Amino acid sequence: MSDPLRLGIAGLGTVGAGVVKILEKRADLIAARAGRPVKVTAVSARTQGKDRGFDLSAYAWEDDPVRLAARDDVDLVVELVGGDNGPAKDTIEAAIAHGKDIVTANKAMLALHGQELAEAAEAKGLCLRFEAAVAGGIPCVKALTESLAGNRIERVMGVMNGTCNYILTRMEDAGLPYDTVFAEASALGYLEADPTLDVGGIDAGHKLALLASIAYGTRVDFEAVRLEGIERVSIADIRHASDMGFKVKLLGVARMTGRGLEARMSPCLVPAASPLGQLSGATNMVVLEGDAVGRIVLRGAGAGEGPTASAVLSDVIEIARGTRLSTFGQPAASLVKGTRAQSGSPAPYYLRMELQDKPGALAKVAACLGDAGISIDRMRQYDHADASIAPVILVTHKAGRPDLDAAIERMTETGVLTGEPVALRIEELDD
Amino acid sequence: MSDPLRLGIAGLGTVGAGVVKILEKRADLIAARAGRPVKVTAVSARTQGKDRGFDLSAYAWEDDPVRLAARDDVDLVVELVGGDNGPAKDTIEAAIAHGKDIVTANKAMLALHGQELAEAAEAKGLCLRFEAAVAGGIPCVKALTESLAGNRIERVMGVMNGTCNYILTRMEDAGLPYDTVFAEASALGYLEADPTLDVGGIDAGHKLALLASIAYGTRVDFEAVRLEGIERVSIADIRHASDMGFKVKLLGVARMTGRGLEARMSPCLVPAASPLGQLSGATNMVVLEGDAVGRIVLRGAGAGEGPTASAVLSDVIEIARGTRLSTFGQPAASLVKGTRAQSGSPAPYYLRMELQDKPGALAKVAACLGDAGISIDRMRQYDHADASIAPVILVTHKAGRPDLDAAIERMTETGVLTGEPVALRIEELDD
CATH class of the missing domain: 3.30.360.10 (Dihydrodipicolinate Reductase; domain 2)
Structure with missing residues (x-):
């Protein structure tokens, strides 16, 4: 069996402690599957004293996760510090600088800085993987x-x-x-x-x-x-x-x-x-x-100690097995700048509004939709305790959101509505 | 970009043709994701003439899939011949002998011969992968x-x-x-x-x-x-x-x-x-x-051209990316011989039987269950057109299948049943 993969765990909250505990409890199983032992050599967290359900003294301690990421006895840094900047980002940058692979559960940081971090990691031939950042235990x-x-x-x-x-x-x-x-x-x-x-x-x-x-x-x-x-x-x-x-x-x-x-x-x-x-x-x-x-x-x-730790370990074992994947499925430097669609594709919409109980009120609202080219699929007026306000539900045929927003603005201007309408898209799922 | 991964496709039924068509249509997308082009160099099938929706002349043809597996211009053999033996097995064995990786959708062959084939492939450092063999497009x-x-x-x-x-x-x-x-x-x-x-x-x-x-x-x-x-x-x-x-x-x-x-x-x-x-x-x-x-x-x-071809390509692209996984998640030679449980774990059972409409019939049936240590959770007797036969449904508390089978045998011996009872396990899914 090959040399162990040595982990430095930065962040010992629920997930970090969960990862350590599974690696202790399932060491043999994981070694058999990974083809080599996977062991924690060093950990880092804000406070050392706390009882986390495992013996902290088995691992080297670092107060500073950035120093953890620089340790010679760490091959892979598991970043569970959290936050879209600050120590989490510093830790990942330090890991990259010191040639360590990285596994993280930090969606906020990746959503904001993932592009630059993945490019930096990949430029040095390193892996930056994040299964645990999206929908917890779901692969x-x-x-x-x-x-x-x-x-x-x-x-x-x-x-x-x-x-x-x-x-x-x-x-x-x-x-x-x-x-x-x-x-x-x-x-x-x-x-x-x-x-x-x-x-x-x-x-x-x-x-x-x-x-x-x-x-x-x-x-x-x-x-x-x-x-x-x-x-x-x-x-x-x-x-x-x-x-x-x-x-x-x-x-x-x-x-x-x-x-x-x-x-x-x-x-x-x-x-x-x-x-x-x-x-x-x-x-x-x-x-x-x-x-x-x-x-x-x-x-x-999508969350919780076990499911998130399971996802972290999926990435860790992937790397232990020698699998080297790009962060986003192809080299980050090859990702193209996507054009942002100015509006969503047309869809039916659910509309809820409160009509003032005046003659012609509904006609005025319907006219606003009609003028915007939006046709009505279904309409219901509900019973209402307050005689002066009538709750109305409309379902439109397919409409573009800008057209709908324009129609809603006009409806509001007619003065027959109380409050602002609620518009919810009906996402189509044909079978 | 690295050298292309060159495929030999053995079997051009629905799935094989689907794989070829996707590789033609999505060549650039797949190359970007795999980090190298993935191309078909040779194909094999029972008949050459048939229209399969793509231009066969673009690929070298082999009548015999075993010869396909031996070709120098093939790095990976996609086995879609089917059958739990014969040409499919010969093809995989030939691929192994000639040092080719293998991707297959052949569940029957793997269920019967997967152990020996995986050991043989792994002994030569080859991959034998089978995502498409289980539940089609589901990963x-x-x-x-x-x-x-x-x-x-x-x-x-x-x-x-x-x-x-x-x-x-x-x-x-x-x-x-x-x-x-x-x-x-x-x-x-x-x-x-x-x-x-x-x-x-x-x-x-x-x-x-x-x-x-x-x-x-x-x-x-x-x-x-x-x-x-x-x-x-x-x-x-x-x-x-x-x-x-x-x-x-x-x-x-x-x-x-x-x-x-x-x-x-x-x-x-x-x-x-x-x-x-x-x-x-x-x-x-x-x-x-x-x-x-x-x-x-x-x-x-779980089946069909697109979903199964998608699963085949998942394995193909995995190998193109350089990922080398054992067939069964750890080296086949390290898999242990599992003890077979002699019976399933206890569970509640649904029982349907037809009772002859005689006094004491239900008591006799209930006694058979009681004697076997099985208690009844629910019982329903349904209306019946035929006055001489009463359909009875029972749900037991947790019972072992051998106990249940013994009880059913005794019930049959009482002579109050028409036909054989149907027993269906209730699989527990606590949330």
């Missing part, structure tokens, strides 16, 4: 990079923020409003320190940007992802959607179109009977559509 | 071999024969009996020339044997798979199961237990609301459970 990076490598990718979709999916399904199941469930999720510790990372779609948007780069051979471009959070999704929207056979999901979609790369992370309606529609709770799902393979659905835990 | 071989390499595998499950799943869901949706749907499937060309390969669970059993080998580091042992086909599943079973919140699936399950490797391919009841229960039509699903990652669900097309 979507590997599936897209390797399993679908013979496909032109038609569409990448994903429910990749477990907290948002938890909130949306909990709202539906318990009949609770967004604010209440948000507070619950916060109390349960499900939300990031800055909750807009979750509910604003930013975290999931980071992940989508990374998958899009692999799928389309384009430079990582987080700015290209149109973000819309779930904050404005109401229990009413969820119920109306359900009545019509849909579920509301924070859905990421990336497609290459004639107008450029379309990438968006937004609350969408998907058919209730589809795998995406059936996904409840914090579970994640990635859907990959290739011109040859058709639609592949991958489902699993 | 389950890669997921299990690589993505879950840091996990002790708890259970591997799969619906891996699309024809059987088509038959079972069609029976339910159309309310048609097995024989009628079987005839339909046959007319549609969905069945193998020998249909017991499909409905007898043999084809899916081959696939399970291969996954079990990767999961548990055991030598390929198709004989260890307990096979039970779907021929005895009636529309009544499907309806009763549905009434109780289950679906009937031809489900493969492999687990390593204290009693050895348990591997079975049999019709089982699974919760209707689970991803497995929701799987309808010819779609396949593989469920992998690891101690760290939890449950990963992979869903996609």
Whole structure:
């Protein structure tokens, strides 16, 4: 058996500690599969004292992850420091400078700096791998990079923020409003320190940007992802959607179109009977559509100690086996600058608005849509306790988002609406 | 860019032609991803004349795939000849003898001869890869071999024969009996020339044997798979199961237990609301459970030109990139001989029987179960047109299959049954 692969683990939070514990518990199994032992030689974290469920004294300690990355007895640096800059980035840069391969779970940093870091690593013949950064234990990076490598990718979709999916399904199941469930999720510790990372779609948007780069051979471009959070999704929207056979999901979609790369992370309606529609709770799902393979659905835990550590180890064992893959499936320097599509492809939209109960109000709203060239597929007016306001739900035929936004602006100007309409895209999933 | 990887394609049926067409159509994309061109230099098939949708004259022709495998201008042999012996095996052996890597979609041959072929290939430093052999376009071989390499595998499950799943869901949706749907499937060309390969669970059993080998580091042992086909599943079973919140699936399950490797391919009841229960039509699903990652669900097309060709290309591009993996995730020579579990782990069972409408009949049946130490969870007696026969459905608490079989034998001996009871395992899927 060959020499051991020696790891330096930077960051001993839940995931880092999980990686160390699995490597201790499954040393023989992993050595058999990797063809060589995989062992941790050094670790680094903010505080040394804490009980992490394993004997820290078995490993060399570094206060500074940058020094960890420079150690002679480390072949591969596992970066689990977190943060889109600062020590995490310094650690990866140090690893590259010292000729170490890198495995990271840091989606924010890769979405913002992945292009330059991958280029720097690859220029030195190093691997920078990130399975754990996207959808936790779901092997979507590997599936897209390797399993679908013979496909032109038609569409990448994903429910990749477990907290948002938890909130949306909990709202539906318990009949609770967004604010209440948000507070619950916060109390349960499900939300990031800055909750807009979750509910604003930013975290999931980071992940989508990374998958899009692999799928389309384009430079990582987080700015290209149109973000819309779930904050404005109401229990009413969820119920109306359900009545019509849909579920509301924070859905990421990336497609290459004639107008450029379309990438968006937004609350969408998907058919209730589809795998995406059936996904409840914090579970994640990635859907990959290739011109040859058709639609592949991958489902699993998107976060947590075990699933994320499993994904980290997938990359570590890949490198231990001698597999050398480019970060984004082809050399980072060969990725092209993708044109950003100025708007999403046309789709049916769900519209919810509150009409003032005046004669002709509905006609005015309908006229705004008609003037914008948007036709109406279905319309429902619901019972309402407040006699002066009528909740109206519309489903349009396929419409472009700019046309829809223009129509909504005109509707607002008519003065017959109370509040702002909610518009949710219906993502089409033909079978 | 490096030298091209030169392929010899043995077998130009649907899948082989699909591989050639994709390599022609996506040459640039694949070269960018593989880091080098991938091109077909020679092909072989039974008849040369046929129109296969591409220009055959672009490639050297061999009548004999064994001669194809010996060609100097072939680096990698793609074996799509089919059959668990004969020319397919000769082709792979020739490829090994001439130092060529091999990619195959041939589950039957690998299930029966994979151990010796992998050992022979690996002894010469060659790759023998088979993503396309299991569940078509679903990247389950890669997921299990690589993505879950840091996990002790708890259970591997799969619906891996699309024809059987088509038959079972069609029976339910159309309310048609097995024989009628079987005839339909046959007319549609969905069945193998020998249909017991499909409905007898043999084809899916081959696939399970291969996954079990990767999961548990055991030598390929198709004989260890307990096979039970779907021929005895009636529309009544499907309806009763549905009434109780289950679906009937031809489900493969492999687990390593204290009693050895348990591997079975049999019709089982699974919760209707689970991803497995929701799987309808010819779609396949593989469920992998690891101690760290939890449950990963992979869903996609299990057959067909595009999906299978996509899987073949996944292996081809892997090799073009320079990745060298063992056939079963660790050197074949290091795989251990697994003990075969003498019986499956205890589970609840669904039992359907026809009782003669005599006083005391039900008591006698219940006593047989009681004597075998099996307790009854639920019992239903259904309306029946024929007054002399009462259809009875029982769901037992967890029971061992040998105990259940003994109880069924005793029941039959009581003389109160008409025909033989049907016993279907309820596979537990806690969430």
